[in-house]
Amino acid sequence: MRGKKIHIFDTSLRDGEQVPGCKLNTKQKLDIAKNLEYLGVDVIEAGFPISSPGDYKSVQYISKTISNTIVCALSRAVKKDIEVAGESIKFAKKPRIHTGIGTSDCHIRYKFNSTPEKIMDLAINAVKYAKKFVEDVEFYAEDAGRTKNEFLAKICEKVIKYGATVINIADTTGSCLPEQYGKKIRFLMENVKGIHKIILSTHCHDDLGLATANSLYGIINGAQQVECTVNGIGERAGNTSLEEIVMIIKQNKKLNLITNVNTKLISYISNLVSKHTGMIIPANKAIVGINAFSHSSGIHQDGVIKKKETYESIDPKEVGVNNSSIILTARSGRAALNYRYQQLGCFLNKDSLDLVYSKFIEYADKKKEINNEELKTILKKSNLNQHNGTIKIV
Structure with missing residues (x-):
């Protein structure tokens, strides 16, 4: 039926x-x-x-x-x-x-x-x-x-x-x-x-x-x-x-x-x-707003990374949006930071992630959002190398 x-x-x-x-x-x-x-x-x-x-x-x-x-x-x-x-x-x-x-x-x-x-x-x-x-x-x-x-x-x-x-x-x-x-x-x-x-x-x-x-x-x-x-x-x-x-x-x-x-x-x-x-779509507009499938809270990000349904009732692809967005802010946690680094081809072990996260929070407290270029800068300033457990693919 x-x-x-x-x-x-x-x-x-x-x-x-x-x-x-x-x-x-x-x-x-x-x-x-x-x-x-x-x-x-x-x-x-x-x-x-x-x-x-x-x-x-x-x-x-x-x-x-x-x-x-x-x-x-x-x-x-x-x-x-x-x-x-x-x-x-x-x-x-x-x-x-x-x-x-x-x-x-x-x-x-x-x-x-x-x-x-x-x-x-x-x-x-x-x-x-x-x-x-x-x-x-x-x-x-x-x-x-x-x-x-x-x-x-x-x-x-x-x-x-x-x-x-x-x-x-x-x-x-x-x-x-x-x-x-x-x-x-x-x-x-x-x-x-x-x-x-x-x-x-x-x-x-x-x-x-x-x-x-x-x-x-x-x-x-x-x-x-x-x-x-x-x-x-x-x-x-x-x-x-x-x-x-x-x-x-x-x-x-x-x-x-x-x-x-x-x-x-x-x-x-x-x-x-x-x-x-010329009518701008509000960022928080249901279904079509830029934030409709964006996550910045650490708790939400961790859940979405593990399984999208934890904090999304709609698959973004169903409305023509390719993927959810993990937005890095001072409210983000280690899971989100690690996820974004992996998207850049950088894989961190636990100790390295802890070190980078402390530097990330210093930056995030001063800014609304951390972009990819800033993530690369944070990584460099954390003085990591392969021996610390960082593998840089790109």
Whole structure:
């Protein structure tokens, strides 16, 4: 049994690009889109076509280029938006329009100065109109995280009736707790007529650092699609991180879930998105940060050298990283120092290692990290030779 398929909807080119200071040109978007297809995502949200001529052009170019992945264009529940979105993806082999509206009391009252009844009509009309351009229509309930479940269920039932193929339950402000968001998905799965005919999707923001956890609870409770971004980029604190949710699914077999993502390409796509967007990956970022597979504590280093699983839950090769890193600092022990010298072709017996270690600590206390050239200097200053038990191969 292979497990239940979870669709990966990547919105790095739309929601991800909304980060202040991040602006992608058409060539960069096309490069990222091609690599997302190689990665194996199911849907690429290519942009918000009505927002600018440049974004329209980018969505159109991506639509012409991508062969096997659904290409999605965002619109508001506005006729002109939907028309422009439909026109931008008319060359796509697998086109989707993503249209919707805010459904929470807060959005209805303060954003739209409207009523639930009018919002319901706008949602229905948006889906009906989008169906004139494409068969695959995704409806987003913006701020669904703060929407009352009963009203959310009613609006979901209506848009399904009029042709929605996917429904996005957006935790727009990242305010839900995982259990709360999971229960919301479960409520919809159990109370919306026709819900099993469509794909229910998560779309979570990271304002409280819970985007990935909320998405996980969403799919555990019945959602079949996760909307996410590479490196977790996105509005404010960002979105669900693609690499996190994919690796959680892959590592936890008991979930009985699968994706189409080739995880060995994760490191590459992460660096590509970082380069094009100018968004630096935090060193401690899960899965893709430079420190994700680096060890500097002596206790951890000793364990990893003996058996990697002692302090690594993921094999770095699974995400395209060649090896773990043993970083030498003042917190490092003899095992790590010996390991690094062996990598340089220097083999030390116990007495020699003790002598070199004392010199190493003198250096390490003054620096953040000891590199290979400094290791060679330490070795020379320790006055070792073959008679002391040192064999220098290189």
